[in-house]
Amino acid sequence: MPKTATRPALVQPVAKSPTGIQGLDEITGGGLPRGRPTLVCGGPGCGKTILSMEFLINGARQFDEPGVFLSFEESVEDLAVNFASLGLDPRPLAARKKLALEYVRVEPSEIQETGAYDLDGLFIRLEHAIDSVHAKRVVLDTIETLFSGLSDTRVLRAELRRLFNWLKTKGVTAIVTGERGDGGMTRHGLEEYITDCVIVLDHRVVDQNATRRLRVVKYRGSTHGANESPFFIDESGLSVLPITSLGLQHRVSPGRLSTGVPDLDAMLGSKGYFRGSSILASGSAGTGKTSLAGYFAEAACRRRESALYFAFEESAAQIVRNLGSIGLNLEPWVRKGLLQVHAARPTTSGLEGHLSAMHRLIEERKPRVVVVDPISNLISVGTSLEVKAMLARLIDFMKVKEMTALFTSLTIDDAHPEGTDVGISSFMDTWLVMRNLEVNGERTRTLDVVKSRGMAHSNQVREFVLTGEGLKLLDVVRHEGRVLIGSQRAAYAPVAPVAPVARRSSGKRAPRP
Amino acid sequence: MKAKSRRTGKSRKTKANPEFFDLRLYIAGQTARSIAALANLQRICDEHLAGRYRIEVIDLVERPQLARGDQIFALPTLVRKLPEPIRKLVGDLSDTERALVGLDLRPRAPSRS
Numbered sequence: 342m343p344k345t346a347t348r349p350a351l352v353q354p355v356a357k358s359p360t361g362i363q364g365l366d367e368i369t370g371g372g373l374p375r376g377r378p379t380l381v382c383g384g385p386g387c388g389k390t391i392l393s394m395e396f397l398i399n400g401a402r403q404f405d406e407p408g409v410f411l412s413f414e415e416s417v418e419d420l421a422v423n424f425a426s427l428g429l430d431p432r433p434l435a436a437r438k439k440l441a442l443e444y445v446r447v448e449p450s451e452i453q454e455t456g457a458y459d460l461d462g463l464f465i466r467l468e469h470a471i472d473s474v475h476a477k478r479v480v481l482d483t484i485e486t487l488f489s490g491l492s493d494t495r496v497l498r499a500e501l502r503r504l505f506n507w508l509k510t511k512g513v514t515a516i517v518t519g520e521r522g523d524g525g526m527t528r529h530g531l532e533e534y535i536t537d538c539v540i541v542l543d544h545r546v547v548d549q550n551a552t553r554r555l556r557v558v559k560y561r562g563s564t565h566g567a568n569e570s571p572f573f574i575d576e577s578g579l580s581v582l583p584i585t586s587l588g589l590q591h592r593v594s595p596g597r598l599s600t601g602v603p604d605l606d607a608m609l610g611s612k613g614y615f616r617g618s619s620i621l622a623s624g625s626a627g628t629g630k631t632s633l634a635g636y637f638a639e640a641a642c643r644r645r646e647s648a649l650y651f652a653f654e655e656s657a658a659q660i661v662r663n664l665g666s667i668g669l670n671l672e673p674w675v676r677k678g679l680l681q682v683h684a685a686r687p688t689t690s691g692l693e694g695h696l697s698a699m700h701r702l703i704e705e706r707k708p709r710v711v712v713v714d715p716i717s718n719l720i721s722v723g724t725s726l727e728v729k730a731m732l733a734r735l736i737d738f739m740k741v742k743e744m745t746a747l748f749t750s751l752t753i754d755d756a757h758p759e760g761t762d763v764g765i766s767s768f769m770d771t772w773l774v775m776r777n778l779e780v781n782g783e784r785t786r787t788l789d790v791v792k793s794r795g796m797a798h799s800n801q802v803r804e805f806v807l808t809g810e811g812l813k814l815l816d817v818v819r820h821e822g823r824v825l826i827g828s829q830r831a832a833y834a835p836v837a838p839v840a841p842v843a844r845r846s847s848g849k850r851a852p853r854p
Numbered sequence: 855m856k857a858k859s860r861r862t863g864k865s866r867k868t869k870a871n872p873e874f875f876d877l878r879l880y881i882a883g884q885t886a887r888s889i890a891a892l893a894n895l896q897r898i899c900d901e902h903l904a905g906r907y908r909i910e911v912i913d914l915v916e917r918p919q920l921a922r923g924d925q926i927f928a929l930p931t932l933v934r935k936l937p938e939p940i941r942k943l944v945g946d947l948s949d950t951e952r953a954l955v956g957l958d959l960r961p962r963a964p965s966r967s
Contacts, residue, residue, distance in 0.1 A: 443922065446925045447927070451939065451941055452942045454952065455956055457945055458944050460929075461914070462880065462927045462931065465882060465914045465918045465921055465929075466921045466927070469918035469921070
């Protein structure tokens with residue numbers, strides 16, 4: 342094959358064609374290698390065809406690069422109908438000559454081989470389609486179907502090699518899909534011919550939950566994320582969530598906002614959380630995590646800021662009712678639309694499904710404050726590593742948008758809640774640990790600030806009470822070198838002493854609208 | 855090469871015959887393989903289908919838009935339009951036995967074992 346102009350010199354970076362698929366361009370550092378074929382492989386139903394079609398449709402819509410979709414599996418009508426349901430209807434683009442769809446039907450039962458042949462017929466059809474729309478992008482889905490109709494694999498292999506070289510001389514950026522094989526990445530070893538870029542898709546079921554993964558196995562001449570990244574397919578097509586985070590380049594805000602609990606504000610340098618920060622509240626069952634989250638959301642609403650509450654344990658109505666019992670009336674805010682509670686069982690969909698829903702809701706509603714209650718329940722639908730990666734992604738995403746997020750986490754070991762969350766706490770700017778201490782036959786709730794980046798904060802463990810008037814953090818009472826809690830405190834000091842900082846917080850809440 | 859039809863003299867008379875063979879040979883340019891395919895086809899027809907066939911040669915280099923209709927991807931391909939069902943013979947027809955089987959002029963070979 343003659344050396345073509347598209348072959349870059351060694352020192353030049355590889356020219357890239359953006360896919361327009363959220364996340365994928367990020368992992369590949371700008372898209373697929375321009376003017377070269379890329380192999381996308383995976384098992385049945387892994388999303389190869391959707392990725393390919395989106396590459397073409399985005400190319401035609403956003404980058405003024407018309408495309409050709411050569412389908413070996415589905416007829417043009419079937420393709421159009423299937424993709425219309427994903428919001429990727431190719432027909433309008435086809436009508437405007439921005440897209441050509443061609444179905445190559447290989448019907449083994451009506452084919453008889455009678456001597457020497459080549460695939461010139463395919464070349465001619467492809468060239469005709471490319472010329473008809475002046476295509477810059479081509480998809481071959483799935484060319485391995487040819488192996489089912491033609492038995493001379495030696496000829497086929499030679500012809501495929503010729504086809505891929507020919508695509509390069511045409512200067513089109515191509516996606517060639519391949520079905521996962523037993524021995525290699527594809528059934529017929531397409532990876533031997535397509536060496537510039539290989540992307541593997543995977544659709545597996547872990548604990549009855551389907552999860553999708555994408556990995557760039559190889560990208561010649563370019564750096565790329567090599568991790569498996571979760572991706573999901575919803576009404577808006579395909580989105581990849583790179584495990585690697587968006588980076589730590591977001592702006593930081595010096596602004597502060599109330600925790601919703603005046604006593605806690607006082608513990609955090611009298612001002613509360615940083616705006617745009619992420620907060621982790623961890624503790625075992627019944628330590629008051631949801632209450633804390635509820636006050637945080639309510640405080641946002643009172644500032645007329647919208648809040649989005651993701652509930653993975655209770656229904657929206659249940660949360661509103663239960664928080665009402667501790668003097669927190671969320672209902673008016675829900676009615677006003679300032680507070681939206683999105684409740685879902687973690688097991689209702691895979692990790693990608695939740696990610697998808699969360700991302701979409703956050704994008705749509707642009708809340709100032711987000712609550713995820715509890716993040717630990719998502720562990721039940723993914724491995725803890727995945728949850729961690731997804732959390733990092735979500736946190737970065739919200740930080741860029743300057744949203745303040747509170748995550749609750751249910752810990753198992755009450756004595757050492759820090760241990761359970763050590764993995765995710767590093768993403769968090771403020772970490773509150775809530776405990777349920779059992780002393781002398783009674784349970785006492787406590788709260789302390791394990792860390793809070795960039796602000797002076799109290800290092801005391803405070804007794805935490807849920808009253809009909811809201812959350813209170815009681816001051817520490819020392820007696821004979823011991824900290825008194827619960828009934829002991831009451832016995833020692835029947836009237837709870839109130840520290841100067843806490844005074845202004847006790848008593849009435851600010852008036853409601 | 856131009857697309858063209860070759861008819862045998864008696865073809866019109868036998869059109870009603872269910873055994874009339876309507877054949878279409880797809881090729882790409884005047885390559886050695888195209889010429890061989892046409893010669894092989896002519897020979898088979900003369901020997902086995904004398905007087906009851908029609909051959910239409912379609913050169914896809916000149917008329918690429920015609921490849922879609924008969925779902926052509928390999929070349930040369932001979933399409934038996936009639937009698938039905940449609941059969942596709944891929945290759946230059948140098949393997950006469952297989953060509954005859956493909957045209958249903960020989961019974962399908964039982965397994966070779």
